[in-house]
Amino acid sequence: DGGITQSPKYLFRKEGQNVTLSCEQNLNHDAMYWYRQDPGQGLRLIYYSQIVNDFQKGDIAEGYSVSREKKESFPLTVTSAQKNPTAFYLCASRPGTGLNTEAFFGQGTRLTVV
Amino acid sequence: AQKVTQAQTEISVVEKEDVTLDCVYETRDTTYYLFWYKQPPSGELVFLIRRNSFDEQNEISGRYSWNFQKSTSSFNFTITASQVVDSAVYFCALRMDSSYKLIFGSGTRLLVRP
Numbered sequence: 001d002g003g004i005t006q007s008p009k010y011l012f013r014k015e016g017q018n019v020t021l022s023c024e025q026n027l028n029h030d031a032m033y034w035y036r037q038d039p040g041q042g043l044r045l046i047y048y049s050q051i052v053n054d055f056q057k058g059d060i061a062e063g064y065s066v067s068r069e070k071k072e073s074f075p076l077t078v079t080s081a082q083k084n085p086t087a088f089y090l091c092a093s094r095p096g097t098g099l100n101t102e103a104f105f106g107q108g109t110r111l112t113v114v
Numbered sequence: 115a116q117k118v119t120q121a122q123t124e125i126s127v128v129e130k131e132d133v134t135l136d137c138v139y140e141t142r143d144t145t146y147y148l149f150w151y152k153q154p155p156s157g158e159l160v161f162l163i164r165r166n167s168f169d170e171q172n173e174i175s176g177r178y179s180w181n182f183q184k185s186t187s188s189f190n191f192t193i194t195a196s197q198v199v200d201s202a203v204y205f206c207a208l209r210m211d212s213s214y215k216l217i218f219g220s221g222t223r224l225l226v227r228p
Contacts, residue, residue, distance in 0.1 A: 031214060040123070042205060042218035043159075050214060058215070088157065092216075102149055103216060105159035 003027065006091050006106035012114050013078070013085065021076045021109045023091035030096025032074035033103065036060060037088040046089075049074055050096060078111065086113045116141045118208050120219035127196055128227050135191040135222045137206030143167075145211035148182065148189045153203040153221070165189060196226045 004025045013019045023032065031050050035043040045058030049068040063082025068074055074093075078085045088110050092103040117140040127133045139148065150162040163173065165182050173180050177194045193200055206219045 033216070035218075040220065042118070042120075042220040043216075044218075045215060048214060090157075090159065092159075094214075102161045102164050104161065105151075108157040110157075 004091060004093055004104055004106035006089075006109050008109060009107065011109055011111045013111060015113055016080045018077055018079050019085075019111065021078070021089055021091075021111070023074045023076065023106060025072055025074075025093045025104075025106075027093055027095075027104065028071070029093035029104075030071070031094045031103075032068070033092040033094075034058075034064075034066065034074070034076045035090045035092065037090060037108075043090060046076065085111055087111060116143075116208060116210060116217050118206050118217055118219035120204075120206055120222050122222045123220070124223045124225070126225045126227065129198060130195050131226075132192060132194050133196050133224065133226075135193075135204050135206075135224065137189045137191065137219060139187050139189065139206070139208045141208060141210055143210040143212060147209045147211070149207040149209070149216070150180065150189075150191050151205045151207065153205065155202070159205065162191075193224075196224075198226050198228055200224060201226045 007022045033048040034046040037043050044060050046064050047066045049055035052071050065077045090108045091106045094103040095101050119138045146167045148165045151159040153159050179192045181190045203221045203223045205221045208217045
């Protein structure tokens, strides 16, 4: 089945460690996104990528890094510079052609700093 | 500035009641797109509807209906004869034609009690 797969579903990180969240899609979508969700807040954009080997910072990129070496993959690294990383992270993708299309979301990764 | 406001943080209704979720948006762009997503407890965002700024026709899909009014910058969502399975967090979102960025409201948590 086509879709977006995020792994792992739950992730625990010790303070000071980097951790990478996986996002893979087999929808042949050009654009991919990472959002962060905190309780009582909407989704905030971390990074997005319109095509392979290109990505742009969103509203809260500090402490995060991404890569887009393959069309189907857009991993997110939460670095030790991110002071409050505990949150729910959602990956999304969208066809790149035309802006009047909706985004499809993965099931999310819940990251907890211990 | 672009912004989406969902003033209702939580709504609780009894099954079979009708309920309306409010969404007010701000943008100076003349071409833009509005979306509603449902987030069940599993966490994944499920796409419900997309509306472009040139199409003010209201839409009905089963028990769901949407009322788009440019004059008041609102895109409200009504569930008729609510069911327990409708319990979720609902997000309204906005994207301008000039941007790949999807801007979310803070969400409305709907609880439908049996």
